Amino acid sequence: MGNRISKKSLEDEVKEALGKNKEALAAAKIQEYLDKEKNIPLNIAITGESGSGKSSFVNAIRGVDDDDEEEAARTGVVETTEVSRAYPHPCFSNVTLWDLPGVGTMKFPAAKYLKLVGFERFDFFIIISADRFRENDVKLGKEIQRMGKNFYFVRSKTDQDIRNEKSRMKKSIRYFSEEKILEQIRENCTQGLQKQGFQCPQVFLVSSHKPHLYDFPDLLRTLERELPEHKKNAFLLAMPNTSLEMIDRKKKAFKSQIKYVATLSAAVAAVPVPGLSAVVDVGLLVTVVTQYVSGLGLSISSLKRLSNYSGVYIEDLKEVIVSPLAATKITPELVLKTMSQTAILPALLIAEEGSKFMLIIGIPLSMALSFTFTYKALNLFLNDLSEDAKRVLQKVLV
Structure with missing residues (x-):
């Protein structure tokens, strides 16, 4: 936290300054506090294998449409990110999402990945997969964990899976249950991670094109809750409104x-x-x-x-x-x-x-x-x- 002013010490200093009729000093201390609160940096790393939907997720978190030529992270069916790309939030420039190259590509092998992308600058990592989490995802998660930072498994393109399954069941005249499909996807991802050595993995099922559905609101709540206290507001205010609770x-x-x-x-x-x-x-x-x-x-x-x-x-x-x-x-x-x-x-x-x-x-x-x-x-x-x-x-x- 460095030389950041705590709320308690700020209030004590302001009271003392006002008590001595030093209003200008009190005003300066409050302004310093408000400026620092507004500029607390937050760097979020989005990673995973190529084609997993990282760029669309970056756009969703920032409330940007994939087709926005000025502000959107580039998307595509192949790896479109060859270097780490920074995408500041359109309204809160202190919050930056980083679209990282796909882990396990020729230029970014899993063994050297964290060093090559600059591990230390990120507050936490989101590991994205479009289907099941693979060996490289697991290796990356374990290495992030070993180095003392938080990471989260996110299963993208959930709406696409639901749509495909609904179409398939219509053709076979079988009963369609979205809840059951979500449960199957979650179980598939969780079991795969457990086989790779994660005891109680939590997987968030999301759609970057429908951030108010599935686990997207729960993911944002979890990220906010597990951030250091002084960075919670920076994250919260920059996130899209996915629920009435978030607005509150x-x-x-x-x-x-x-x-x-x-x-x-x-x-x-x-x-x-x-x-x-x-x-x-x-x-x-x-x-x-x-x-x-x-x-x-x-x-x-x-x-x-x-x-x-x-x-x-x-x-x-x-x-x-x-x-x-x-x-x-x-x-x-x-x-x-x-x-x-x-x-x-x-x-x-x-x-x-x-x-x-x-x-x-x-x-x-x-x-x-x-x-x-x-x-x-x-x-x-x-x-x-x-x-x-x-x-x-x-x-x-x-």
């Missing part, structure tokens, strides 16, 4: 930061310059709300990507959105206009500015009002945007 967890992560942003607003309010606090408050709201919109998948680009891989027209997705802050560029004018639709927020902003002209109690009162204004505004905006994110996901799941 994103909301909780964003909500945990609100008090720090509000305290930063209060520290600025201590500066006795008319109009400064209001400008800073609105500027803070623009910055933070933009993060909410991106993290909750409600930016224009996010909705376009969701439309592309879900098949739901973007106009239909926009139709269920209520908040004026979603699916648009966040500007100070838009924030002020949205605030004006409530009774309390404009009143708090006006009272905050007016309090600075009061003797003795003016600055403390202004700080309290600024904190209250920012805290209430961000909670209100976050609640509305979270509900929009749920409505959009439900539209896709119908």
